Amino acid sequence: MDPAQTQRNARSEVKRILVAVDTSPQSVRAAEYVRRMALPHARIRIVSVAENPRTLLPLGSMADAELQVARDELTRDAENAVARARSIFADAGIDVESEVIQPSRQGGYTANALIDAGAQWKADLLVVGARQHHGMLRWVEGTVSEYVTTEAPCSILVVPAGYEADIGPSPQRILFALDGSAASLSALHFGLRLARPESRLRAIYVVDRAVRLTDFVPIHVLQQAFIEEGHAALAAAASAFAELSNHAETVLVKTEPVNDDVPHTIVRDAERWHADLLVVGTHGRRGVARWLLGSVAARTARLARTPLLLARPT
Known part of the structure; x- marks a missing residue:
């Protein structure tokens, strides 16, 4: 096909x-x-x-x-x-x-x-x-x-309410935020159902570099784990994109070392890339640190000024 x-x-x-x-x-x-x-x-x-x-x-x-x-x-x-x-x-x-x-x-x-x-x-x-x-x-x-x-x-x-762009044929630019979980990959596949033939696709994985007082594992150890998980997640996204004719890219992005977190980084990337649809999985957590970081999807929903698809696992 x-x-x-x-x-x-x-x-x-x-x-x-x-x-x-x-x-x-x-x-x-x-x-x-x-x-x-x-x-x-x-x-x-x-x-x-x-x-x-x-x-x-x-x-x-x-x-x-x-x-x-x-x-x-x-x-x-x-x-x-x-x-x-x-x-x-x-x-x-x-x-x-x-x-x-x-x-x-x-x-x-x-x-x-x-x-x-x-x-x-x-x-x-x-x-x-x-x-x-x-x-x-x-x-x-x-x-x-x-x-x-x-x-x-x-x-x-x-x-x-914060989405103020003119609404044209949608979505033209879809950003998928992956976290290495099966839920986020399922969200990517669901989001692709909404893609137009001319839609541009971008998958990101956020490496969390922010140091917090609650961290008890050395930050460089967590970063390396995130990087390895991110490469695997983005490879899965690239495989899904390869089945389509759309222009697509996969990117490893990083939080700032201090006063930053994953939801803010996702929202910034969506705005800088001018996404008109942001896709996250509702049941995903942050891989090896999921029990430390809570629900990224819920916090992203509170911050996003881009239409946000909270995709349930299928």
Whole structure:
């Protein structure tokens, strides 16, 4: 099979995209980003959660009549958000359906409602727009994020508020952040399904050189281990890229010796390279030091100003 055909087959596997929207401008940006992705055979389902007023206000602070007024207003907001998102896809030639979800009828929460919607529809990808530290990003950060990223039935694409570039045919420049784990390699293969024939591809592995007070292994020993692991990870990426016709590169990058870390280095590289999609694995840790460094993916999500694909292992 020729490389172009291989790429077309890989991309066609992302067939069901669930786009979660609210009334924020970030939701519009997220919908526009999906609209410009070259996935003509995909099905798009737009959902908005009419939040449960009982989860927004202290229990007992509102009478039943007031709760119903609040519930009606939240429902109208969700309906308007869905209508606005549908209009973005009006001339896209894509199969689009939509739904307003009412978790208040079951006394549920927004994150749980979204997870259930993805599972019931068997989504391949969940897309959200996010304000850093506010709004929908609560689904992918903090204590909620750990639950969502482990329980969500699919990968998550976050289009952050800080992404200010013009949205053209997307993605044109995809950056894959590898950490040597099977999860990050799986994320690379998932991200390649979204690549366009003309997309430029870049895989990086970050060698962590930053000295911390918690380090009890000499830093030069860790660096050498990272370098060896990085070469292996990048070789695997190069092998995957070799099957495609895209322009591709693999690069070993390094943190600064002090006051730096892996997430900041990934975000800097994405911005310097002008990536319009950053791909990380949600369950990966940092190889030989994974129990020291925690979740790189979660911290990258809080920092990134580039659309971020949190890819679940497949």
